Amino acid sequence: MAQKNKDEILHDHNNDGIDRRGFLKCMAWAGTGALCVMEGGILKSYSLSRLGEISAKEMAGELSFVQISDSHMGFNKPANPDVAGTLKSALEKINGLSRAPEFMLHTGDISHLSKPEEFDTVDQILKGASAKDVFFVPGEHDVLNDDGKSYLERYGKNAKGCGWYSFDKKGVHFMGLVNVMNLKAGGLGTLGHEQLEWIEDDVQHLKHSTPIVVFAHIPLWSVYPEWGWGTEDSAQALAYLKKFGSVTVLNGHIHQTMQKVEGNVTFHTAASTAFPQPQPGKADSPGPMKVPAEQLKSVLGITNVNYVQGRQALGVVDSTLV
């Protein structure tokens, strides 16, 4: 991923409301570190460098959490020979946030080869985080050897099926989904019938004003099917969430940040803490992308999410490890 100069903010939208036409413009430079908060269709944007000037009241969410993804513990090829080190850098970044996150989401590929020692190492490193609770969903690298049994034993104690579950925090409903099991030849990610039925049932009694956060490893929208970057049956899942005013979908898998808005649904993918991957179609294959060592941390990152009760907005901010 090209490194954008953090200081190169073209438009200084100092608390100007931006309507939907300005939204795309905002999304284009969101990668530099911008906070885009959408309230009922109106977008307010703040450049990250000016966050200090914005009042705590404006910025403070009643709920604040962090998403990390694709730590690939055990990977040791040239693209990053020290994934434990970069994961620790991510933790430092998280621990340095002015507002400590209440918990963390890990959207999968925790390990590289599903080895016990790889999971152990991640667990050990995450113990140093300011947020003590971590909620996981598996990536395809986490369920390699035993159809995900060891993953479930570690991270899926209260989960259903092959690891899906939901929980509530401060009025926001979180749903962890699994779309990396039973992948079919030539296919994309898949949720499966049993999980889809659970999704329908899980949200049935929720008020339409309840903000929903869905997190799963493979993107729930068609980022680039040629590389398997999509989920076959996500449309059905999203249909069950159509009635809600605010749905935020957080994914990983593609090792770069990407956003898409469709109606009331905001899709967002996180960077990896291990190694970047090429942009769709920009390489022969979606493998680890080598960058000069001094640039590595600038293409890895974390995602900080803030929610203010009473607003349907969730503010999603990506920041690199540099």
Added chain:
Amino acid sequence: MIRKTVWIGGLLATVMVATLLLLSAGSPRSSAQTPQPATAEVKVDNFSFGPATLTVPVGTTVTWTNRDDIPHTIVSTDKVFKSKVLDTDEKFSFTFAKAGTYSYFCSIHAKMTGSVVVQ
């Protein structure tokens, strides 16, 4: 004169052929009769199988070698064979005793597909 030469030539040829047949038939030490088990290779690299379609005779042992910098698996769609996860430079072999078309894929990266045609 010519007839005699031809007759002798024909007899010699018959004797030679007969000898060859005798030598090759039923002799365990003759390599002409017992073929070496065939082997074939598939290279796994850049999220693809090379060659994507491999045609081999019955009895061939096919070896997949992962040359990619990311792990892959070799899983038959009809559940005939299944490798453990292969990291870079790891191999998986399977001997195809029966004719048929065996399609397979990487269970981690489902878009990677290949097939072995056994004739």
